[in-house]
Amino acid sequence: MNERKIKVLQAIIQDYIETAExxxxxxxxxxxxxxxxxxxIRNEMSDLxxxxxxxxxxxxxxxxxxxxxxxxxxxxxxxxxxxxxxxRKNIKKKLLExxxxxxxxxxxxxxxxxxxxxxxxxxxTPQIKNDKIKRIQLVPIDKYNLIAVMITDTGxxxxxxxxxxxxxxxDEAEKLSNLLNDKLQDKSIKDVEINILDNLExxxxxxxxxxxxxxxxxxxxxEGLDDVELFLSGTTNIFNFPEYNDIIKAKTFLTMxxxxxxxxxxxxxxxxxxxxxxxxxxxxxxxxxxCSLVTATYKIDDNIIGKLSVIGPTRMDYSNVVSVVKQxxxxxxxxxxxxxx
Amino acid sequence: MNERKIKVLQAIIQDYIETAExxxxxxxxxxxxxxxxxxxIRNEMSDLxxxxxxxxxxxxxxxxxxxxxxxxxxxxxxxxxxxxxxxRKNIKKKLLExxxxxxxxxxxxxxxxxxxxxxxxxxxTPQIKNDKIKRIQLVPIDKYNLIAVMITDTGxxxxxxxxxxxxxxxDEAEKLSNLLNDKLQDKSIKDVEINILDNLExxxxxxxxxxxxxxxxxxxxxEGLDDVELFLSGTTNIFNFPEYNDIIKAKTFLTMxxxxxxxxxxxxxxxxxxxxxxxxxxxxxxxxxxCSLVTATYKIDDNIIGKLSVIGPTRMDYSNVVSVVKQxxxxxxxxxxxxxx
DNA sequence: AATTAGCACTCAACATGATAGAGTGCTAAT
DNA sequence: ATTAGCACTCTATCATGTTGAGTGCTAATT
Numbered sequence: 001m002n003e004r005k006i007k008v009l010q011a012i013i014q015d016y017i018e019t020a021e022x023x024x025x026x027x028x029x030x031x032x033x034x035x036x037x038x039x040x041i042r043n044e045m046s047d048l049x050x051x052x053x054x055x056x057x058x059x060x061x062x063x064x065x066x067x068x069x070x071x072x073x074x075x076x077x078x079x080x081x082x083x084x085x086x087x088r089k090n091i092k093k094k095l096l097e098x099x100x101x102x103x104x105x106x107x108x109x110x111x112x113x114x115x116x117x118x119x120x121x122x123x124x125t126p127q128i129k130n131d132k133i134k135r136i137q138l139v140p141i142d143k144y145n146l147i148a149v150m151i152t153d154t155g156x157x158x159x160x161x162x163x164x165x166x167x168x169x170x171d172e173a174e175k176l177s178n179l180l181n182d183k184l185q186d187k188s189i190k191d192v193e194i195n196i197l198d199n200l201e202x203x204x205x206x207x208x209x210x211x212x213x214x215x216x217x218x219x220x221x222x223e224g225l226d227d228v229e230l231f232l233s234g235t236t237n238i239f240n241f242p243e244y245n246d247i248i249k250a251k252t253f254l255t256m257x258x259x260x261x262x263x264x265x266x267x268x269x270x271x272x273x274x275x276x277x278x279x280x281x282x283x284x285x286x287x288x289x290x291c292s293l294v295t296a297t298y299k300i301d302d303n304i305i306g307k308l309s310v311i312g313p314t315r316m317d318y319s320n321v322v323s324v325v326k327q328x329x330x331x332x333x334x335x336x337x338x339x340x341x
Numbered sequence: 342m343n344e345r346k347i348k349v350l351q352a353i354i355q356d357y358i359e360t361a362e363x364x365x366x367x368x369x370x371x372x373x374x375x376x377x378x379x380x381x382i383r384n385e386m387s388d389l390x391x392x393x394x395x396x397x398x399x400x401x402x403x404x405x406x407x408x409x410x411x412x413x414x415x416x417x418x419x420x421x422x423x424x425x426x427x428x429r430k431n432i433k434k435k436l437l438e439x440x441x442x443x444x445x446x447x448x449x450x451x452x453x454x455x456x457x458x459x460x461x462x463x464x465x466t467p468q469i470k471n472d473k474i475k476r477i478q479l480v481p482i483d484k485y486n487l488i489a490v491m492i493t494d495t496g497x498x499x500x501x502x503x504x505x506x507x508x509x510x511x512d513e514a515e516k517l518s519n520l521l522n523d524k525l526q527d528k529s530i531k532d533v534e535i536n537i538l539d540n541l542e543x544x545x546x547x548x549x550x551x552x553x554x555x556x557x558x559x560x561x562x563x564e565g566l567d568d569v570e571l572f573l574s575g576t577t578n579i580f581n582f583p584e585y586n587d588i589i590k591a592k593t594f595l596t597m598x599x600x601x602x603x604x605x606x607x608x609x610x611x612x613x614x615x616x617x618x619x620x621x622x623x624x625x626x627x628x629x630x631x632c633s634l635v636t637a638t639y640k641i642d643d644n645i646i647g648k649l650s651v652i653g654p655t656r657m658d659y660s661n662v663v664s665v666v667k668q669x670x671x672x673x674x675x676x677x678x679x680x681x682x
Numbered sequence: 683a684a685t686t687a688g689c690a691c692t693c694a695a696c697a698t699g700a701t702a703g704a705g706t707g708c709t710a711a712t
Numbered sequence: 713a714t715t716a717g718c719a720c721t722c723t724a725t726c727a728t729g730t731t732g733a734g735t736g737c738t739a740a741t742t
Contacts, residue, residue: 024734037686042735060692060735101501139478139490149480149490149500159490159500160442236599239592247588251580254595258577365705380715383706401706401721 001051006077007034008044009053013065013073017315020242022062067280067314070292074277074318083323087116095331102126102155105335107231109308109328114234116324119312120257124267125229126305128156129190136184138177138214143167148218152189154300155339160221168210176211179204180218189222228268228306230260243290243313256287257311267309270295275322280314290314294321296329300336308332342392347418348375349385350394354406354414358656361583363403408621408655411633415618415659424664428457436672443467443496446676448572450649450669455575457665460653461598465608466570467646469497470531477525479518479555484508489559493530495641496680501562509551517552520545521559530563569609569647571601584631584654597628598652608650611636616663621655631655635662637670641677649673 011032012023025038025045034041045063048054053069056062065073083091091112098108106123113121131152139147144167149159183196200211235257244250256262262285269284270276276295283289294316295309308329310321352373353364366379366386375382386404389395394410397403406414432453439449447464454462472493480488485508490500524537541552576598585591597603603626610625611617617636624630635657636650649670651662 022734026734038734039686039688039736040684043685046736056735058693060733061694062734135480135482137480139476139480141476141492147490147492147498147500149488151482151488151502155502157488157500157502159488159498161492161496161498236592236596239588239595245588247580247586247591250588250591251577254580255577363705367705378715379705380707380717381713384714387707397706399722401704402723403705 004034004036005044005048007032008041009048009065009069010073010077012045012048012054012063013069013077016064017317020315022057022064024062027062065315067282070279070314070318071282074279078319078322080319080322080326083327088327091116091328092331095328095335101157102336103229105332106306106308107233109332110231110233113308113310113324113328114237117310117312117317117321118234118237118240119310119316119321120232120234120237121308121310122233122257122263122267123231123308124264124306125231126154126156126300127228128152128154128225129227130188130303130305131156132186132188133184133192134186136177136180138162138173138180140168140170140173143169146173146214148214148221154303154305155336158221158225160218162214162217164210164213166209166213168214172207172210175204176207176214180215189225192219192222194219228264230263232257232263238312241313241315243315249290252287253291256285259287262287266293266311267295267307270307270309272297272304275326277318277322292316292318294318294325296325298329298332298336345375345377346385346389348373349382350389350406350410351414351418353386353389353395353404354410354418357405358658361656363398363405365403368403406656408623411620411655411659412623415620419660419663421660421663421667424668429668432457432669433672436669436676442498443677444570444572446673447647447649448574450673451572451574454649454651454665454669455578457669458651458653458658458662459575459578459581460651460657460662461573461575461578462649462651463574463598463604463608464572464649465605465647466572467495467497467641468569469493469495469566470568471529471644471646472497473527473529474525474533475527477518477521479503479514479521481509481511481514484510487514487555489555489562495644495646496677499562499566501559503555503558505551505554507550507554509555513548513551516545517548517555521556530566533560533563535560569605571604573598573604579653582654582656584656590631593628594632597626600628603628607634607652608636608648611648611650613638613645616667618659618663633657633659635659635666637666639670639673639677 011028015023015031025041029038029041045054049056049063053066053072054063055066057064094112095109098104103125106125110121110123131154134151134153136148136150139149141147144164146162146164146168147159148162151157179200184192200215201208235254238244238250238253244253265284266288270278279292281289283291290313291311292314293309293311295307297304297307299305308325310325352369356364356372366382370379370382386395390397390404394407394413395404396407398405435453436449439445444466447466451462451464472495475492475494477489477491480490482488485505487503487505487509488500489503492498520541525533541556542549545552576595579585579591579594585594606625607629611619620633622630624632631654632652633655634650634652636648638645638648640646649666651666
């Protein structure tokens with residue numbers, strides 16, 4: 001790989017990202033003045049193909065980058081521009097405007113990212129099951145209903161309604177509330193187990209029948225908590241790209257987006273620090289073999305708790321996407337840090 | 342409109358719904374044995390076109406139903422089959438399985454409807470701003486944070502986190518809690534106004550600075566509550582239909598689905614009892630001029646609180662869709678009634 | 683030894699033209 | 713009032729030819 005090969009490869013990739021057309025030697029020598037004739041470029045291209053960085057859609061067509069080509073580009077040649085000051089300010093403003101609950105913030109981040117990149121963005125919420133319960137309190141509504149309010153160390157609030165057919169008095173609820181708080185505080189949700197029930201019954205035997213109805217319901221609720229949520233935004237953006245002019249391709253892509261499990265897998269299997277890029281066949285699922293993902297993490301308390309991702313064709317403007325994703329994730333981190341410390 | 346015209350129209354509509362191909366006189370006389378020759382059918386078709394029930398995509402093609410044609414079919418000729426017993430049981434089972442919070446139930450209903458109909462389904466959640474506050478309670482988390490738990494008469498639970506920079510004591514929170522409860526109970530959310538603040542300050546002057554931080558935050562939260570939420574399911578189902586083989590049509594449709602305002606308008610502008618069908622150009626928005634909506638309402642407390650809808654091409658299997666939507670909405674009503682009474 | 687001009691060859695994309703087939707509307711016969 | 717017969721219309725499809733961007737190889741040039 002001499003200097004010139006690198007230049008040629010880089011030029012081809014940039015051109016292809018821009019035009020979506022296979023790049024030929026003549027076009028290349030015209031646009032990017034490499035100082036050599038098309039014939040020379042042809043030879044280099046032939047070499048690059050042999051090395052696996054380029055492919056030819058058919059004989060006597062121009063070349064397009066292979067997954068391996070994108071990979072070497074992304075790892076070695078790509079320049080990441082800093083996002084413009086005004087745009088940065090704008091992102092921050094928009095994020096602050098919408099910062100009610102954490103989920104709102106994330107949903108809105110997805111929207112901002114898809115608008116700025118023109119691709120589809122996907123955000124994974126924190127894995128709430130790893131959260132520790134910070135406080136739990138039973139709030140009576142009437143004789144037969146109460147709300148079990150819980151807040152976790154990462155600021156997640158859950159408040160399921162619990163029905164008590166036999167009725168419950170105010171002071172009973174309070175007693176049970178205190179007891180639950182003692183037992184569950186600082187436990188992570190997935191560690192809460194049903195056998196805690198037995199301990200409770202021993203300690204507070206006069207409330208046995210209430211405990212027996214309320215506690216299992218809370219456990220069931222915690223059990224049933226969706227592990228992560230997935231927010232999508234800009235799903236129709238793919239219609240901007242010629243690779244999805246084929247109705248079957250478009251359908252396949254959109255169907256994949258609808259499958260929460262696949263998306264969750266794709267996103268959460270990326271590496272856990274900084275920006276991670278996974279290209280075409282590198283992806284965990286066959287369904288995403290024509291797509292690339294650019295993923296960032298966001299944290300609270302120095303624990304990784306979620307990821308945000310851009311998904312689009314492998315012919316993606318990686319440089320721009322990386323800078324947007326990086327910036328937004330950085331702001332989310334800032335906002336979450338100031339909020340929950 | 343003699344008897345025979347009706348039969349011909351009906352046959353054309355059913356055939357077109359099934360095949361998506363313009364229906365010609367010969368095909369028609371073969372499939373549905375109407376007892377007359379193609380030539381006679383041709384004459385009837387010509388009449389029906391003049392009456393506005395049919396249109397011809399181009400000279401010398403078969404006929405397809407116009408919006409007006411579908412309308413008369415839906416209003417007068419359509420038979421609605423009762424959905425099969427086993428299927429009914431299955432719907433109920435699935436709904437019960439997933440009945441945690443109301444929102445979950447609705448989200449799941451959307452999924453069931455889209456699966457059973459093969460179209461896209463959209464569900465509008467209750468207009469929470471019309472709900473009355475049943476109970477409000479402040480739950481302290483630590484010195485600087487508390488959760489304002491609210492439950493409404495329709496069973497909606499909201500629990501925003503409220504930050505109190507100056508700190509708040511346990512008993513202060515309780516006092517304020519009781520006061521808020523007194524003042525806000527049975528008020529509808531949209532009637533809660535900021536000037537209530539002033540009254541509170543007069544009554545509980547020793548808590549002035551806490552009231553000043555906490556109460557406005559709760560008001561802001563209530564103000565900012567999204568009026569309705571929209572759940573979609575089966576958005577990629579449209580790719581099953583030849584009318585969306587055209588990439589532009591597909592894009593237009595999916596883009597419309599992404600626009601919450603349009604969808605909310607379309608659905609909520611339908612009539613408020615029983616099943617409502619709106620066909621093509623009858624729809625409120627230009628964007629939906631090739632679509633039909635079949636919409637049902639669901640209620641709690643005899644107040645209409647939400648709608649569920651199927652959206653698809655005007656060439657929709659109205660009969661089947663109506664029966665599914667009717668059945669699901671009925672079950673939702675049942676479940677909500679037993680739950681919140 | 684590296685570069686490049688020249689040239690024959692390849693292949694998708696597009697335009698053209700011919701044909702088949704489903705359908706219509708009209709007229710005259712039943 | 714109904715229908716058979718017929719000329720006509722229009723789309724869809726297929727084969728054919730042309731264009732143009734691109735390649736790879738060879739021989740000439742630097």
